Each structure stands twice: as structure tokens, then as C-alpha cells.
Amino acid sequence: MMDYPLLVHQFLERSSVFFPNKEIVTREGDGTHRYTYVELMKRSSRLSNALAGLGVGVGDRVGTFAWNHYRHLEAYFAAPAMGAVLHTINIRLFVEDLVYIINHAEDKVILIDPDLVPILEPLVARLEKVQHFIIMTDDRSFTTTLPNAINYEELLSGASDEYLPVKLTETAPAGLCYTSATTGRPKGVIYTHRGLVLHSMMEAQVDTIGFRERDVVLPVVPMFHANSWGVPYTSALVGATQILSGIRPDPEVICRLFES
Known part of the structure; x- marks a missing residue:
């Protein structure tokens, strides 16, 4: 039996072949955004290639500061596929902890939802390594004082959707999360490709x-x-339909999504 490395982006390779028409549905305002696993793969490939164009490479940390939606899901696959490490930043942490973990992780870029931009704008002078902020919206009129801010859809529009995953070992880091600091500073927790695949x-x-x-x-x-x-x-692994709750969900929103 041949050795086969366990890598996160293989989930999306599989779902786009075996479940090409299964959907990812995101709540957006009073409506929904729908697309398939095939489209998810194309857009996540665009994001990988776009991030590479910004200088992100193997081992670099790609931060996300965002809710549950399809653009965030694209980052879930785009960063690990290019050998970068996805750092999902907890939006509910105290300001001092946010500054600490962004600096400690040495995030090179941060993908951020527009409604969360006001949280990071006052902190930007204290963020030591962030080179670009990618605003996760299609609203090109959105303005911010964050330096080197780029519109997400504009960034993707200039990138190829060719799937070019880098060669990795399964013990390479794929994700990074931080604890909420019950005692002392938040602690970083690395997830390897192998660990994430086995978990799923x-x-x-x-x-x-x-x-x-x-x-x-x-x-x-x-x-x-x-x-x-x-x-x-795991949903991508098995080809399940995914429903993502979007920006600022509340219990009523979640219950409506359950029913619909």
C-alpha cells in the first residue's frame, strides 16, 4: 500500500469531483448567496493565487477576522492549499488580547468583514507584521483607514482560478487558533493537515x-x-450541503435557518 499524505485541500478536490452540484448557502441580509463545491474550489484557488501575489508563502500566517460565510470558507481552503497557516482570530476577545495574538502569530495579511473593521482600525499602529487588510465584501465603495486595504472581490477578479496546491507533508501546519486566556496570555494551538483530516x-x-x-x-x-x-x-469531505449563518446571527436567525 502506498503512503498518501493527509492534506486539507484534498477535501475540496474530492467534493468538487463527486458532489459538484451540492451547495453552500450563506444568509446575506434578507436573502441568500448560493453556489456549489465546484465554484468554491475555483474561488478558493483564486484566493490562493491572489495571496501568493501579495507575497504570502509557505508557513506564513493568514489571519481571518470574520463571521460564518462563503468567503470565510474560501479562506479555510485557500490558505492551507498554498502551504500557509490559517489563523482564525476570535472577534470576541479583548482588544489587548487581539493585539497580542495578531503580533504573536505574525499575521502577514488579515481578511476582515466590513462590520468588524472599526474594531481593528484604532489598533492598526500596534500591529507589527500585517502588510495587507483584505475587506471581505463586494462593495467597492467601502472605505477604511486600515493601510493597504484591498477589496476581496477585486483581488479575486485579477487572479487565476487554476488549482496549484504546493507540495506539503501531512505534518505541516494548516491552522492556528488561540485560547481565550483564562490565565495569562492567550496560547497558540497549531493544527496540522494530518490532525485536521483525521478529526474530520x-x-x-x-x-x-x-x-x-x-x-x-x-x-x-x-x-x-x-x-x-x-x-x-467534514461537510466538504462527505459532500454535505452547508448552510452558513452570515454576519451577526442571533437565535431568531438561527431558528429561521433551521426551519427553512
């Missing part, structure tokens, strides 16, 4: 959670917290 394979087992292709999955856990417990990755 276990979630898909019938004697655990048992995710299946015919399921419709709504990750209630924020994507900025512990990789949303791996649910977005």
Missing part, C-alpha cells in the same frame, strides 16, 4: 456524529472558534 474522518464515522452526503449542515459554532469544531471541513 472521525466526525464522519457512523458511531460519532456521522456526517453524510445527504445531510444539510448548519455550523452554529463560529468559524473563528476552533475551526468551527471542524464542521466546515
Whole structure:
């Protein structure tokens, strides 16, 4: 039997081939955004290539400061596929902890939702390594005092959708999260490709959670917290339909999504 490295982006390779028409649905205002795993793969490839064009390379940290939506999901696959490390920043941390973990992680770029920009704008002078802020919106009129700010859709429009994953070992880091600092400073926790793949394979087992292709999955856990417990990755592995709650969900929104 041949050795086969366990790599996160293989989930998307698989789902785009075997479940090309299964959907990812995101709540947007009073409506929804819908697209397929094939389109997710193309756009995540665009993001990988665009980030490479900004100088992001193997081992660099790509921060996200965002809610649960399809652009965040694209980053979930784009960063690991290019050998970068996805750092999902907890938007609910205290300001001092945010500054600490962004600097400690040495995030090279941060992808941020427009409604969260006011949190980081007053802190930007204290962020030591961030070179670009990518605003996750299609509103090109959006303005910010964040330096080197780039519109997400504009960035993707100039990038190729050719899928060019780098050669990696399965022990390479794929993700980074920080604790909420019960005692002392927040502590960084690295997730390897192998660890994330094995976690998703276990979630898909019938004697655990048992995710299946015919399921419709709504990750209630924020994507900025512990990789949303791996649910977005496992859903892609098995080809399940994903429902993402969008910006600032509340219990009423979640319940409506359950019903619909």
C-alpha cells in the first residue's frame, strides 16, 4: 500500500469531483448567496493565487477576522492549499488580547468583514507584521483607514482560478487558533493537515456524529472558534450541503435557518 499524505485541500478536490452540484448557502441580509463545491474550489484557488501575489508563502500566517460565510470558507481552503497557516482570530476577545495574538502569530495579511473593521482600525499602529487588510465584501465603495486595504472581490477578479496546491507533508501546519486566556496570555494551538483530516474522518464515522452526503449542515459554532469544531471541513469531505449563518446571527436567525 502506498503512503498518501493527509492534506486539507484534498477535501475540496474530492467534493468538487463527486458532489459538484451540492451547495453552500450563506444568509446575506434578507436573502441568500448560493453556489456549489465546484465554484468554491475555483474561488478558493483564486484566493490562493491572489495571496501568493501579495507575497504570502509557505508557513506564513493568514489571519481571518470574520463571521460564518462563503468567503470565510474560501479562506479555510485557500490558505492551507498554498502551504500557509490559517489563523482564525476570535472577534470576541479583548482588544489587548487581539493585539497580542495578531503580533504573536505574525499575521502577514488579515481578511476582515466590513462590520468588524472599526474594531481593528484604532489598533492598526500596534500591529507589527500585517502588510495587507483584505475587506471581505463586494462593495467597492467601502472605505477604511486600515493601510493597504484591498477589496476581496477585486483581488479575486485579477487572479487565476487554476488549482496549484504546493507540495506539503501531512505534518505541516494548516491552522492556528488561540485560547481565550483564562490565565495569562492567550496560547497558540497549531493544527496540522494530518490532525485536521483525521478529526474530520472521525466526525464522519457512523458511531460519532456521522456526517453524510445527504445531510444539510448548519455550523452554529463560529468559524473563528476552533475551526468551527471542524464542521466546515467534514461537510466538504462527505459532500454535505452547508448552510452558513452570515454576519451577526442571533437565535431568531438561527431558528429561521433551521426551519427553512
